[in-house]
Amino acid sequence: MRALPWLAELLKRLGERTGRGAAAIGWRIAAWTLRKGPPKVRIGRLAVAAAAVWxxxxxxxxxxxxxxxxxxxxxxxxREGAAQATQAAPEPExxxxxxxxxxxMVLDLIGDAPGIHLADLLVEVRKAGPDWAGFELPELREMLAAIGCPIRRQLRVGDRTGIPGVHRDDAQAALNRLNHSPDL
Structure with missing residues (x-):
């Protein structure tokens, strides 16, 4: 009776590590199979994967x-799961x-452009996940204002001008303030 909890814990650890390792191997094989490259190389990789399945x-x-x-x-x-278990996960801090x-996300969407219009940003924010699907423009404005990212009343992006938006420099400055603000 006393060995059963110990055995159950051992089997649980074995299962977790083996499952984690099998998933990692599967993702690695899938990534290799679907990796971009010349068409002949991609077809060759798919043929190798099909032959392996057969x-x-x-x-x-x-x-x-x-x-x-x-x-x-x-x-x-x-072994793969054990190796993955030893990799340090980032601390919550x-x-x-x-x-x-x-x-x-704002800076990624802006890229090399001078900024992003709020309507375009709202469309992309809504795509970020189910929690954001019902997000509205006033909420986006409030959130940006709360984190210190000013909204310019008239922002020119491409041919479109006179539309409210976030300038790249303003978003970067707000992010820098967040990263360098002292912890309270």
Whole structure:
């Protein structure tokens, strides 16, 4: 009876590490298969992936060979999961705040342009996730004002002028203030 909680914990850790490792291996294979490149190289990668799936199906028909390959895959997955478990996750203090995320998104959307109009920014903010889908222009204005990012009444972006928006320099200055403000 006393060994069961210990055994359950061991199996749980083994399962978590093996699952994490198998997922990492799967994502790595998918990324390799779908990586951009010349058409001939991409077709070749897809052919290799298709051949691997076909070979895997054939191998599973032979029980002993399938058991050996599954055991090898589980060991490799466990080792990959153990390696991933040792990688340090960022501490919560290092995570960006919601204000920094919003300003970072604004700056990413602006890119090399002089700024972004509020209507265009609102469309992109709504795409950011289900929590933002019902976001309205007054809320966006309030949020930008609260984090110290001024909204210019007339901003020229491309051929469109005289429309309210956020200038790149203003967004960058607000982000710099957030990053260098003393913690309260």
């Amino acid at each position: 070979a895997g199906e054939r191998v599973l028909a032979h029980q002993r060979l399938a058991a050996a390959l599954i055991a090898i895959f589980l060991v490799v997955s466990y 290092e995570w960006p705040s919601a204000d920094e995320i919003l300003l970072g």
